[in-house]
Amino acid sequence: MNALQQEYHDALSGMQGRNILVIGDMVADIYLDGRISRISREAPVLVLEQAGEKVVAGGAANVVNNIAMLGGTVHAAGLVGRDESADGLRAILAKNGADVRGLISDESRPTISKTRIIAGGRATVSQQIVRIDKESKEPVHPVIEAELRAYIESVLPTVEGVVISDYGSGTVTEGLQTLLIDYCRAKGIPSIVDSRYAVRRFSGIGYVKQNDAELAAAVGRELATTEDIIRAAEELREELHAKGVLVTRGELGMVLVENGAVHEIPVSDKSEVFDVSGAGDTCVATVILALAAGAEPALAARLSNIASGIAVRKLGTSTVSVRELAEAVEKQHPEYPSK
Numbered sequence: 001m002n003a004l005q006q007e008y009h010d011a012l013s014g015m016q017g018r019n020i021l022v023i024g025d026m027v028a029d030i031y032l033d034g035r036i037s038r039i040s041r042e043a044p045v046l047v048l049e050q051a052g053e054k055v056v057a058g059g060a061a062n063v064v065n066n067i068a069m070l071g072g073t074v075h076a077a078g079l080v081g082r083d084e085s086a087d088g089l090r091a092i093l094a095k096n097g098a099d100v101r102g103l104i105s106d107e108s109r110p111t112i113s114k115t116r117i118i119a120g121g122r123a124t125v126s127q128q129i130v131r132i133d134k135e136s137k138e139p140v141h142p143v144i145e146a147e148l149r150a151y152i153e154s155v156l157p158t159v160e161g162v163v164i165s166d167y168g169s170g171t172v173t174e175g176l177q178t179l180l181i182d183y184c185r186a187k188g189i190p191s192i193v194d195s196r197y198a199v200r201r202f203s204g205i206g207y208v209k210q211n212d213a214e215l216a217a218a219v220g221r222e223l224a225t226t227e228d229i230i231r232a233a234e235e236l237r238e239e240l241h242a243k244g245v246l247v248t249r250g251e252l253g254m255v256l257v258e259n260g261a262v263h264e265i266p267v268s269d270k271s272e273v274f275d276v277s278g279a280g281d282t283c284v285a286t287v288i289l290a291l292a293a294g295a296e297p298a299l300a301a302r303l304s305n306i307a308s309g310i311a312v313r314k315l316g317t318s319t320v321s322v323r324e325l326a327e328a329v330e331k332q333h334p335e336y337p338s339k
Contacts, residue, residue, distance in 0.1 A: 007299055008329050012322065014293025016071040019158050023148075023180065024060030024165030024172060026078035026103060028085035030115040031056070033126065046129075048119050055088040058114060059281075060165035062319070063194075066285035067163075068096040069319040070307075072292075075155045077102035077148060078171050079140065085111035102151040106144045109136035112169055135169050145173055152176065156183055161292035163284055164202065166195035174201075181205055190291035194284045200239065207297070208236060208245045209284050215247055226255065226264065233257035244297050248283060248308070256301040263298045265305050282311040282320050306332065 034048030057065045060078055067074040076093055080086035080103050089111065090100045112135040120126030140148075162184050166172050181204040184191040191206040193199065199208060199218050210233075216223045219232045233245040234257050244258040256263040286307040290300035306328050310320045 007295070008303070011290050011293055011295040011299055011303060012326055012329070014295070015289040016322070017073055018071075018160050018289050018292040019073045019075075020067050020161045020163065020288055020292060021075045021077060021152070021155060021159045021180075022060055022064045022067065022163045022165060023077040023102075023152065023176065024063070024163070025112055025167040025169040026061040026076065026080055026089060026171070027057075027059030027167065028061075028089050028111055028113040029056045029058035030054070030085070030113055031118060032115060033118045034120075036119055036121045036124075046119065048117070055085065055092070057089060057092050059112065059167045059169075060163075060171075061089055061093060062281040063163055063165050063285050064093055064098050065096055066282050066319045067289060068093070068098050069321045070285060070289055070325065071322045072285075072289050073097075073099075075099040075102055075159070077104075077152055079104055079106050079109065079144065079148070081105065081109055081111040082107045083111055085113045099155070102148070102155070104144060104148050104151070106141065108141065109138065110134050112167075137170075140170060140173055145175065149176060149179065152179065160189060161288040162189060162191040163288050164191070164193040164195070164205070165281070165284065166193065166198065166202075168195075168197045177202065190288060192284055192288050192291075194280060199236070203240050204242075205240060206243050207287065207291070208240060208242050209248070209280065209287065210236075210245065211248045211280060212250075215245075226252075229255055230257055230262055246283075246287065246301055246304075248280060254283075254301055254305050256298060258297060261298075263301060265302055267305070267309060279308045279311040283308045286320075286325070303329075 031054045033052040034050050036046050037049045038047050040047045064074050064076045076098050082105050093100050115132040116128050117130045118126050119129045162180055193202045193205045194209045215232050223229045229247055233247050237245045247255045253267045254265040283304040286304035287300045290303050307320045307325050310324050
């Protein structure tokens with residue numbers, strides 16, 4: 001086993017059982033499958049006969065699920081309603097061993113859900129025809145925030161890594177953000193934020209994950225080249241006083257910018273991409289587990305690149321297991337022992 005293979009082996013072994021806290025916007029991704037039967041007589045629209053319904057973990061809940069599948073011990077912290085979507089999320093996450101006591105019920109708001117209507121006929125390919133989103137835009141009530149804070153404070157002494165998964169739905173308040181970032185900095189615990197719309201608010205975070213479009217929006221300009229992305233990532237890193245910024249670029253791979261170092265990481269597998277949904281969550285889950293295991297950031301990024309390559313070859317929001325990741329590492333580095 002050469003030095004690189006030993007690093008992969010140590011990282012994957014070290015990831016097992018690491019204690020990770022994930023706080024963020026917990027989403028129920030609902031897929032309704034239907035068969036086109038006819039045109040409605042009430043309006044010029046298709047009539048679908050429902051053939052199936054599936055609920056999967058999305059948003060921060062998908063990060064939780066990925067960490068659990070990769071062998072971590074994971075605590076989920078976020079808000080849900082008192083509805084079937086909340087029950088479904090709890091069941092999905094608990095089934096994989098996640099601690100769901102931090103999913104705080106708020107009867108004044110629905111569980112965030114994204115319902116996708118998938119339609120097809122006997123001789124046609126099924127495709128999504130509409131998505132219905134449901135969420136509350138109201139600020140988190142102070143009583144609910146206090147309940148969420150109490151849970152977080154109860155598990156923080158056991159935590160070895162923190163993920164803030166911010167999809168813009170308001171779960172991560174300024175007070176909770178300050179608590180987590182200050183704690184991680186004081187204790188030397190790795191932390192990472194994945195924020196879709198407001199990454200610049202997370203000053204003091206350890207690591208930042210953005211896709212290229214999110215980074216362009218954050219710095220307010222087009223990023224046409226790799227050099228543009230590297231400069232923008234370094235600007236963001238300096239502004240947030242972060243240790244590193246990881247930028248995902250789809251078929252162009254990833255770029256990790258640290259203080260004084262740039263790592264360009266090509267795609268790990270150029271097989272056909274079926275669905276990019278949730279690949280960013282897989283990336284974040286792998287990075288935080290590897291960092292918690294003591295891996296160097298560049299190695300954590302390379303492992304996350306391999307894991308994301310597995311995720312995009314699956315339909316829908318999906319997870320990657322530690323076995324799948326080990327086998328993919330072995331495929332790229334044949335002397336690595338996956339068994």
